[in-house]
Amino acid sequence: MRVPTWIRQHVAALRALLVLTAVTGVLYPLAVFGVARLPGLRDQADGSLVSAHGRTVGSTSIGQSFTDADGNPLRQYFQSRPSAAGDGYDPTATSASNLGPEDVVDTLPDPALTAAGEDDDNARRSLLTQVCARSRAVGELEGVDGARPFCTTGGVGAVLAVFGTRAPDGTVPHPTRVVSVNEQRGAVAAPFLREYRGVRVELAVHGADYARGLVVPVRGAAPADPAVPADAVTASGSGLDPDISPAYAALQVPRVARERGVPAARVRALVADATSGRSLGFMGEPRVNVLKLNLALDARYPYRGRP
Structure with missing residues (x-):
């Protein structure tokens, strides 16, 4: 008995649906998840989160502001670049101007x-x-x-x-x-x-x-x-740039050193430690991760307020 054409077409479509569901809905997500668990990639896959004193304080991949409740810069910290993401560094509204x-x-x-x-x-x-x-x-x-x-x-x-x-x-x-x-x-x-x-x-x-x-x-x-x-x-294209240029970091060294009551040379040394070179040696520009730098400041030279 010959199966009608329309039934064969429906069966073929059903087989394609099952195969694509298995490949794209199960195998591919599991493969991506497995790759993300490899050493060296796990931290980035988890959001590059940074913890201090037992709590998450930010991400090395997503910038944030270091300001008070009124939006004024906290003078004891290095400042990030401007952001056009929402009201500033809003990861749910990443955008440029x-x-x-x-x-x-x-x-x-x-x-x-x-x-x-x-x-x-x-x-x-x-x-x-x-x-x-x-x-x-x-x-x-x-x-x-x-x-x-x-x-x-x-x-x-x-x-x-x-x-x-x-x-x-x-x-x-x-x-x-x-x-x-x-x-x-x-x-x-x-x-x-x-x-x-x-x-x-x-x-x-x-x-x-x-x-x-x-x-x-x-x-x-x-x-x-x-x-x-x-x-x-x-502002950066994403509005979430976590880095600043070494030149901008160097401009802020005297203020941060003065606010924390430490020699500027010691703060410059922390900036040098937080500076990354060009990716693969030739892509992009040297950069300073602001969150890492400010955490290093708090660890080495805690801010005790103005005298």
């Missing part, structure tokens, strides 16, 4: 809300202003010059909107109006630049449309090689 280098113009807050002590949800800081503000904050924390090219001394992007007839090359050789678009009237006393090509620079007004003006970032007199390293002012 997705802002590019041409994002230089802020959306200013409503001064009425600011005066009332409220946040304006429509306001937005450009990537440039975020970098400028972070550089200024790090400079103040570490006691160095936080100036960067294209930043004002107030910590916002030094950007002008230049109005006037445009030349064939896209420039405005004879401006009729110039506005410092990231400095808001009422928030600062005067623009970062008094005049631009003979035209007085105005402060920006909330709600005004400056889109027709030519956007002109102004480099300023800041050094080409800022004292604050790039990783101190930019």
Whole structure:
């Protein structure tokens, strides 16, 4: 007796389902689990968790903040780089800011809300202003010059909107109006630049449309090689980078040593011990794991508070 075609097709589909279920649903997961149990891989598979004093304090693979309840840096610890993951280092919201280098113009807050002590949800800081503000904050924390090219001394992007007839090359050789678009009237006393090509620079007004003006970032007199390293002012692609550059670690050594009351040379030695080289000798850059470094600090030179 010949079995109908539709029955044979269903039986073949059932066999394929059983085989694929066994391979992808049982054998493959067991194989992956077995490989993850191999020496040298077990720690990474378990999340690279780190314990201290009998409790889990973090992971060497996922960064975290070392701040107080108000978000202020704990001065006795090395600080991580900025994070765009959620409210900062949220492993459930890993992400980047997705802002590019041409994002230089802020959306200013409503001064009425600011005066009332409220946040304006429509306001937005450009990537440039975020970098400028972070550089200024790090400079103040570490006691160095936080100036960067294209930043004002107030910590916002030094950007002008230049109005006037445009030349064939896209420039405005004879401006009729110039506005410092990231400095808001009422928030600062005067623009970062008094005049631009003979035209007085105005402060920006909330709600005004400056889109027709030519956007002109102004480099300023800041050094080409800022004292604050790039990783101190930019977030990683994942927002969860556990490492900082040796340069950023070195910048923080004097503060940490001073807060803990130990010679800076001893703290530098801990930084050197926590520094990893390039992967396989040629990939990436040298890096310092912040959690490991701070745990080593607590173990060797416990923080006893300010005198």
